[in-house]
Amino acid sequence: MLGLDKKDTSLLVIVAILTLLAPFILNPFPSGSAMAQFNAGYPDLMQRFVIFGIFAIGFNILFGLTGYLSFGHAAFLGVGSYSAVWMFKLFSYNVIPAIALSVVVAALFSLLIGYISLRRSGIYFSILTLAFAQMSFALAYSVLSNPKFNLTNGETGLQVYADDPQLFHRDSLPDMPHLFGLSMRSTYHLDIGAWSFDFNAGYYLCAVIMMVMFYLAIRIFRSPFGMMLRAVKSNQQRMNYTGLNPRPYTLAAFVISGMYAGLAGGLMAAMDPLAGAERMQWTASGEVVLMTILGGAGTLIGPVLGAGFIKYFENIFSKINDNILHQWFSFLPDGFEDFMVFIVHPFIGKGWHLTLGIMFMLVVIFLPGGLVEGGQRLGNWLRNRGKGAAEAKTKQEPAE
Amino acid sequence: MSNNELTRRGLLRTGAVAGAGVALPTIFTASSAAAYTNEPTGGTVTLGFNVPQTGPYADEGNDELLAQQLAVEHLNGEGDGGCLNTFTSKALKGNGILGKKVTFVTGDTQTKSDAARASAKSMIEKDGAIMINGGSSSGVAVAVQGLCQDAGVIFMAGLTHANDTTGKDRKANGFRHFFNAYMSGAALAPVLAKEMGNDRRAYHLTADYNWGWTQEESIVASTEALGWETVNTVKTPLASTDFSSYIAPVLNSGADVLVLNHYGGNMVNSLTNAIQFGLLDKVANGKDFKIVVPLYSELMAAGAGENIKGVLGSMNYNWQLDNEGSRAFVKSFGEKYGKPPSNSAQTCYAQVLLYADACERAGTFNPCGVAEALEGFEFDGLGNGKTLYRAEDHQCFKDVLVVRGAQNPTNAYDTLEIVEITPVEQVMYPPNHPMFGGDEATLGECNPGA
Amino acid sequence: MGILEIKNVGKRFGGLQALSNVNLSVAENTVHAIIGPNGAGKSTLLNCLVGKLIPDSGSVMFDGQSVLGRAPYEINQMGISRVFQTPEIFGDLTVMENMMIPCFAKRDGAFELNALPSVRNQKDVVEHAMHMLEEMRMADKRHMHAAAMSRGDKRRLEIGMCLSQEPRLLLLDEPTAGMARADTNNTIDLLKQIKEERDITIAIIEHDMHVVFSLADRITVLAQGTPLVEDSPEKIKGHPKVREAYLGESA
């Protein structure tokens, strides 16, 4: 289907089903229950999952295939966001031209930086990209936000003000990013029994775009171009002596991944029309590196999993506080309750970084191939068990 | 709990605008239409406390969180009631807000505008928070304030000192209790004149971002009005950790006062560096060299340790302030947590109480009703003395404290001493002051999210 | 006029004159061996031919065109393929993919942004690669990771990859170095077969005299960066200078 083989088609279908049904899947607990804390099915986080998924998929095209480790990809995400917000400020809140511009600007920017940085390889390349991104960040944060020439609005972040021209804005259109009138914030709210689910227009726009981008990534992975990129990683010497010029291949990969990043940045602005300079900082570049490695560099689905994993921790674990812990453990006797809260306390709320750091280490120590390998191992284990005894499997389920 | 009326509303509105074209199939309809975002329907009302929990300002965020939790206790009638007993408005009864028990959710701003918006959104979208409070930087405050305006909830700012928060970026749904850079300048100027004379030459080191610039602008304006001369204003990168190369040329520049428009870690390091270079031991232009830190906080004072001795600055509040409200607050905070409250803690505590009180007086949680009740509200008994929430820009006007690093602190908490309580009249300015966006700055329309 | 004409090539590394005044002509459709003791400059000469090094002086003409100043991939596209001392293959890729890459290079040139069609659908390349694998008798190993193969198989694959490009000149850099005797003989047989079946010129640098004398039509002896003699294998065997400079030591 769609020019993919059976295995890839089923992967794409699974991803499509998961993203389309995400509002259900991510809200497994009844709202109001103690476990509702772990629900992730609200618009903002769902949007972030897919947007960072796109970012990581694109990054993986460069890093996973060619092995070139860029430490400055956040810069492309940042310029994407800035372009989109400028589009909002100058023309209209329609997201299509904004996203298109962010991809184009990111492509140009990555062409420039890639052309220069790819003159070097290995860690020298990494540091060149890092240096460019850090320069972009520093300039965006201060110099480019001076009152005379305010391109980025610095620390506060670029946003739309009432006195912006917005040439094509009409009163009948929503006063926030929209797709031909459909506001990105509009959410359909569904209550089924104790459960509640949100279907958000912005999320579905992002989800559809992510599926397209995922599909394109599969095509790239399976194409002669993708094979050449893997050849770049495997043996550049042989490639050179086989009459192939590695430079344009890596540059193309760099620009493509830069465009993915720009698209992600544009979508972020489309979901929330504010572009902060921190998105370009090295920590943001490092984050996408971690997402990709954590999920499994070079695999198709890994980066998406990695992105989801990190964003989940950032948004869910950071919000758990002692009050919630007391609720969870309230069934225990008082002494035990306090003890459990005491034990868990360092890992939640302000300690979410600690949990994340430990998870990084555990994953990379025990699952060298990242979360994808974990999935594979789990799959194999289940299959083997399934062969063993059917009843063992039924026992298994309630425990999960 | 029924969440996200906000967004459902949004859809209804958009649907109406865009016509039948975007009609989505209706499977189930949500319960009765709410009048505003996250209208509390059960027996509880949820507040969102969005403070930095990771990064350099984590301790400050933690202090804010402690104060917010204390405020919730007092609202729910637990503890000793704190400022509920001293607050001049007697609308709060200690039975929650409008009879609903107060619960809260917390989030981590990471002192980044993106992350702060993400966590505020999650509180609004997922947890049904009806008010967002907290934060320790102006960038975050402006970003979250904009978000709350769009979402239709009330934003009660935490620590934010830049003029823009209630200046050019002011919003109808946003309120600031904390003072601002202009007030710092206006309050400090007479004290500086008294202590250092009218013919000083000042050298500014300024953190190179929005807040730093507005503070520099304010201090330069008010000191030049005294007759001071500004020798140089140097911007330092926010990411700097060592300021020696910025401090080193100061002595040679002909300046005799160093103004550090830095906050947090920047200020701790630049002040430490300045002391290392021995600036305070020097004589320049025949006068003793002086250092001014326009915005102080207790945590900065703790971080800077002995270096703050004798250094002047301003604060929104200090626990040593002796009035009825302050005493009640310090007693209840100190007894619960074993330390006196910081000024960011106090501003968050006051903001939560003010919000609750406004709801009571308005008789509704509707942001527009609450905003109306807050606008022009005059009160006392929350620790700062007589205070006005000005209707035009949602800025609180109250006395400003000028403080100095104590020479002989007796414990870890009295490292700052109050030099002067600058009366509110001196720090007043018109709402259309040029530093605050001039005539163009408007609050816009209040947005209830419906 | 040979297909490869090397004239007056010199190369200096700091204080070391690695090559001086090298003149060499490789005739079309012959096997030309370059031998010499360690440090004679064989590898330096080879690197000058493929664009890895640029000589300080002289000229290198391939089929009437200069190769100097061109990048290795451009020289390859002119029709020169190189086999390395240790097999250089794409270790992370499968054998089939290894073979397809030169086939793509042959079809599409140095760069082609062929990013959306599936590799499977490039029927001509797939067939070409399959054909080459069969010729190399490795079709059964096509799904293996190349890195997992034996040294001999890697060498065979590398030679096959070079041949798939149908080069006019094949450069071999000690193709049997570090191989067991059996693998060496297999490689000799393979190269003989190639020589018989194809219109191809082969230049070979080799240490192993057994290999050289089994394959070469002409031999150049290099010593201290400069050609000592050039002649047919029979003549070289008995040449006193060669014995002195080279065979005497190694025998």
Next chain:
Amino acid sequence: MDAILLQILNGLDKGSAYALIALGLTLIFGTLGVVNFAHGALFMIGAFCAVMLQRLLNLSFQTIDESQKDFLGNPLKVDTPYVEAWFGPETGAAIIDWSVPLAILFAIPIMLLIGYVMERGLIKHFYKRPHADQILVTFGLAIVLQEIIKYFFGANPIQTPEPSALRGSLDIGVMIGFEANAIIYPIWRLVYFAFAAVIIGGVFAFLQFTTFGMVVRAGMADRETVGLLGINIDKRFTIMFGIAAGVAGLAGVMYGPLNPPNYHMGMDFLVLSFVVVVVGGMGSLPGAVAAGFLLGILESFASTTWATTTIPGINQIIIYLVAIIILLTRPRGLMGRKGVMEE
């Protein structure tokens, strides 16, 4: 002229910190081939060794002083450190005053131990893994280490003052013939520079003149060959890791008085120290040191008013700009060796 001298001093001082961190980092890069993102955290832990010692020395017993009141109006509890009680107020106070230099002795065993445990327990298993995995695991470790410090010491900076005898500044200008106040420089910054010079010299001498160092240098050049010679390289590399951790830790201890330590100071230095190492050239110790001082000095000059008015914002980007220029003109940085981390 005096302004230039002043900025050179500043640059040497900043450079000392960069060079010390980069030195340890490049030892680990060069000897072990490991990308250690936790190196900044080691620097931070060094600084917190001083904090810890200061806390230990300040361990106190409490007496209640009825004549004074605390902030709640209760009688004030007065703390007296045990060391003052044991050694008498004067000696005790002097010990506390000198806690930062004393912390060097305290930090050396701690850092060597941390380095040893880290290498044997974690890094050892990652020699053969891709650099990406090394980055992930060491970054995770860095987060864990700094969160542990944050848990115990909070996020706020903590003063670790220099001994009062070394406080204040010297008027160097007067000594070399300038007018007064032209070149004022803090004593501790001069101490830091001298300290860095000693450590750097020590590490170089150690590698240059001991057999141990010779083997390690040989190992940096060609690990396999030295391994074939039957020399137990792994054990020596473990020791090298300990030394690298020690250098980072000592750099941290002494840095405390310059800028009060906080839990994320390691992250602040991390990116910068990588830039320094790479600009110096991978696998080159002299390169790392040279790059550290070069970037330190350039950074100082870029922060002068003259520089920032000529090119606005130059002080924000100078390090990165220089890195780009150097890496584009010299493919392997200042003194990099071929083939190290180029893939």
